[in-house]
Amino acid sequence: MVKDNPKQQLVANRETLERIFHRPENDQSRVVLTKYMEQILFGLHDFLREHVGITEEISLRLLASRFTSSDIDRSPVKKLADVISEIIEEIAPHAVNVSSPYFVGHMTSAIPFFMVHLSTIVAALNQNPVKLETSKVVSVYERQVLAKVHRLLFGLDQEFYDTHVQKPESTLGSFVEDGTLANLTALWVARNRLFSPLSGCAGVEQEGLAAAMQARGIRRVRVLVSELCHYSIRKAAGVLGLGNKAVVPIPVDHSNRMDVQALRRVVEEMHRDKETVVLAVVGIAGTTETGAVDPLHAIADLCSEHRIHFHVDAAWGGPVLLSQRYAGLLEGIQRADSVTIDGHKQFYLPMSCGMVFFKNPEAMDAVAYHAAYINRPGSVDLGIRSLAGSRSATSLVLGSALDIMGSGGYALLIDHGIETARAFAEEIRRRPMFELVTAPELNILTYRIAPGQWRASSGTDEDQSLDMLNRINIRLQRLQREAGNSFVSRTTLRRFGQPDTVVLRAVIMNPRTTPEILRSILDEQETIYLERIAPSLPRQ
Ligand SMILES: Cc1ncc(COP(=O)(O)O)c(C=O)c1O
Numbered sequence: 130m131v132k133d134n135p136k137q138q139l140v141a142n143r144e145t146l147e148r149i150f151h152r153p154e155n156d157q158s159r160v161v162l163t164k165y166m167e168q169i170l171f172g173l174h175d176f177l178r179e180h181v182g183i184t185e186e187i188s189l190r191l192l193a194s195r196f197t198s199s200d201i202d203r204s205p206v207k208k209l210a211d212v213i214s215e216i217i218e219e220i221a222p223h224a225v226n227v228s229s230p231y232f233v234g235h236m237t238s239a240i241p242f243f244m245v246h247l248s249t250i251v252a253a254l255n256q257n258p259v260k261l262e263t264s265k266v267v268s269v270y271e272r273q274v275l276a277k278v279h280r281l282l283f284g285l286d287q288e289f290y291d292t293h294v295q296k297p298e299s300t301l302g303s304f305v306e307d308g309t310l311a312n313l314t315a316l317w318v319a320r321n322r323l324f325s326p327l328s329g330c331a332g333v334e335q336e337g338l339a340a341a342m343q344a345r346g347i348r349r350v351r352v353l354v355s356e357l358c359h360y361s362i363r364k365a366a367g368v369l370g371l372g373n374k375a376v377v378p379i380p381v382d383h384s385n386r387m388d389v390q391a392l393r394r395v396v397e398e399m400h401r402d403k404e405t406v407v408l409a410v411v412g413i414a415g416t417t418e419t420g421a422v423d424p425l426h427a428i429a430d431l432c433s434e435h436r437i438h439f440h441v442d443a444a445w446g447g448p449v450l451l452s453q454r455y456a457g458l459l460e461g462i463q464r465a466d467s468v469t470i471d472g473h474k475q476f477y478l479p480m481s482c483g484m485v486f487f488k489n490p491e492a493m494d495a496v497a498y499h500a501a502y503i504n505r506p507g508s509v510d511l512g513i514r515s516l517a518g519s520r521s522a523t524s525l526v527l528g529s530a531l532d533i534m535g536s537g538g539y540a541l542l543i544d545h546g547i548e549t550a551r552a553f554a555e556e557i558r559r560r561p562m563f564e565l566v567t568a569p570e571l572n573i574l575t576y577r578i579a580p581g582q583w584r585a586s587s588g589t590d591e592d593q594s595l596d597m598l599n600r601i602n603i604r605l606q607r608l609q610r611e612a613g614n615s616f617v618s619r620t621t622l623r624r625f626g627q628p629d630t631v632v633l634r635a636v637i638m639n640p641r642t643t644p645e646i647l648r649s650i651l652d653e654q655e656t657i658y659l660e661r662i663a664p665s666l667p668r669q
Contacts, residue, residue, distance in 0.1 A: 138204070139207075140204055140205070141203075141205055145205075154209060155208075157210050161210040161214055165213055165217055169245060170245065171242075173245060174228060177226055177228045178229070180221045180222060181221045181222065181225075181226040181228075182224055182227075182229070182613075192223055227239070228639070229616075230639050230646050231614060231650065232639070233616065233617055233636060233642055233650070234617045234618030234635065234636060236445060236636055237473070238636075239477075239639045240479055241477060241530070241533075241534075243533060244478060244479050244530065245479070247525065250525070251521055251523070254525075257519050257520070257522075258271055258304075258520065258524070259510065259511065259518050259519050259520065260504065260508075260510040261508060268511055269295060269509065270524060270528060271304065272509075274528040275303075275484070276301055277531060278302065278470065278484065278486065278527075279301040279302055281451065282450065282462060282463065282465075282470075283463050283488050284463050285488075296490075297507060297509045298490075298491075300491075301486060301487070302484055303484070303517075304482065304520065305483040305515070305517055306481055306483055307471065307473070307481045307483040308361060308442070308469055308470075309359075309364060309365075310483055310516055310517070311444065311470070311471070311485035312361045312442055312469050312485075313361070313365040313369070314496070315409075315440045315468075315485050315487075316365045316369055317516070318495050319408055319466070319467070320369050321496055324341035324342070324344075327345070334495070338350075338369075338370040338371070346403070347405070348404040348405070349402075349404060349405040349406070350371050350375055350405075351399060351406070351407050352371065352376045352377070352407075352409050352410075353377050353379055353395060354376060354377075354411035354413070355379055355386070355387040355411075355413055355423055356378035356379060356381055356624060357381055357416040357417070357418055357419065357421065357624070358378070358442070359413075359442060362442070363376050375408075378625075380625040381421070381625075384421060384570070385416065385421035385567055385624075386421050386422065386423050387423040387424065387428065389424055389428060392410065392431060396435055396437070400435055407435070409439070410431070410432050410438075410440070411440045411441070411442055412428045412439065412442070412461075412465070413442045414443035414447060414449075414459050415443060415445030415447075415449070415571050416573075418575065418622060419574075419622070420445070420550075420569060420571040420572060420574070420636075421570050422458055422459060422570055422571065425459065425465070426460060426461035429461055429464035429465070432466075433464075438467070439467075440465060440469070441462050441469070442468075443459070443469060443470050444469050444474060445471070445475065445573075447469075447470035447475070448470070448474075448475035448476050448543060449547075449571060451539040451543060452539070453540060455544065455547055455571075458570065465488065466488055466489065467485060467486060467488070467492070469483070469485050470483075470484045470486070471484070472484060472523065472526075472527050475539075475543065475546075476539070477638075478523070478527060478530065482526070482527060494514065496516075497513050498514075499513065541640070542640055547569065547572050549572070549637045549643070549647070550569035550571070550635070553569075553635060553637065553647045554574050556651065557574075562578055562579070562580050562581075562655055563576055563577070563578055563651065563654075564576060566622065566630065573634065573637075574635055575632035575634045576632060576633055577632050578598075578601060578602060578654055578655075578658055579598055580601075583597050583598050584598075592628075597666075598631070599621075599631035600631075601662055601666075602631045602632065602633060603631055604662055605633070605654055605662060606633055608657045608661055608662070609653060609654060609657055615646075617633045617634060617650065618635075618636070619631065619633055635647070
């Protein structure tokens with residue numbers, strides 16, 4: 130690390146201020162900056178391997194104890210060169226190397242190196258698409274990117290896109306921070322359209338939910354979604370004033386897809402009760418825990434029969450549409466009223482990029498806001514119909530990535546993820562010590578270690594056996610994570626009528642994750658079980 134001369138007092142003055150808006154403060158800074166930027170820009174993955182997440186045995190408590198000061202010093206305390214060295218040499222090693230091909234536990238993974246270049250340019254331009262006056266060409270560029278993804282999802286005709294792509298009054302979608310805010314935006318729009326103004330009530334956005342419900346004689350508002358939904362749906366219901374309890378979980382079938390018969394029963398029951406209204410049904414295209422895709426066509430049928438807003442949470446699965454081989458897995462998504470997709474998931478963008486799309490280009494009028502100094506009616510200010518105010522020009526990254534990769538490039542990534550997950554499932558099935566709990570429909574699967582003597586079928590009491598297996602798998606996952614060679618995540622599958630089951634969860638999205646690597650992860654788990662867990666278990 131570059132050491133500061135302790136005698137040299139750093140000062141904040143007009144001269145240094147001038148300099149930081151122009152260039153690195155001195156040659157020393159330039160050398161350090163160039164050294165690391167060169168590595169990051171031209172050898173990203175080698176750099177990450179070398180510097181990030183090299184797990185030293187250091188506890189979070191110890192790390193936290195290094196970051197306890199809450200003072201902001203009046204004078205500068207570090208030079209740029211020191212700060213950069215410190216981030217790379219002291220922070221990065223304790224970050225998580227999510228780009229490792231052995232990191233297969235979460236929806237955050239490696240990104241192509243050029244994403245860093247693109248993001249750097251976006252930061253340098255510092256455009257703010259909230260209004261045309263701070264983004265100009267970026268606003269119209271963003272509209273084009275949104276139209277491309279809209280077309281991927283809904284596949285409407287050329288005339289539709291020619292008409293709406295740059296029409297200021299039309300909104301095909303919106304960039305938001307993440308999938309959570311995309312789901313919130315979709316339900317916000319659905320809520321406002323359901324409780325639109327009527328005589329005596331100016332609508333829910335202006336008058337609030339209580340007044341809007343009273344004006345329509347409604348006492349209960351419900352959102353129906355599979356019991357395996359992401360918790361952002363419940364969060365959205367909280368924020369929108371509906372309350373968590375308004376989210377009604379619908380059971381899943383043996384493939385972890387929403388049980389449409391059960392959904393039908395709930396919808397029909399609610400329909401008969403004149404004081405209850407279903408605000409939206411949410412189908413999931415790639416559930417967080419198991420990657421299952423709900424039966425979108427059947428849900429769409431039910432929604433159109435009862436005129437209910439149909440939202441698809443494709444935060445994870447949306448980009449599967451880029452694969453000719455597997456796009457069919459999302460059949461029915463084109464019938465949605467709105468769709469969530471995350472760019473930072475299977476579009477392989479850096480954090481963070483959420484998007485929400487509406488089939489009807491006027492739907493987002495229900496959340497339009499104007500102000501005297503920006504977002505004037507009729508303008509191309511993208512902040513008019515958007516949950517976010519100021520935000521980054523992420524569309525430049527996504528649009529460029531689509532140009533660089535083409536749908537063919539993305540298809541290779543998607544196909545690799547799905548096919549490698551399938552091969553992994555086969556390997557798990559082959560190994561007597563493991564049990565595949567949910568097979569991959571996309572590129573996520575769950576499994577557990579289930580040594581013979583702890584399986585209920587071998588004469589053990591069922592509850593006891595499950596409890597023991599749950600505890601074994603919790604320990605296994607922790608020990609493997611702490612060893613730092615590889616990472617799979619862990620979750621507890623909670624489904625109606627089934628006991629809570631702790632499972633290991635693998636998410637295969639890194640193109641450098643091979644079946645061989647996955648086999649070595651299972652080998653490591655077997656070894657951890659045999660050497661570190663089994664000896665401490667009671668004898669069966
Ligand atoms: C299906 C699904 N929806 C929504 C989200 C929320 O996305 P984010 O973490 O970007 O807010 C996730 C995240 O894992 C998800 O898997």
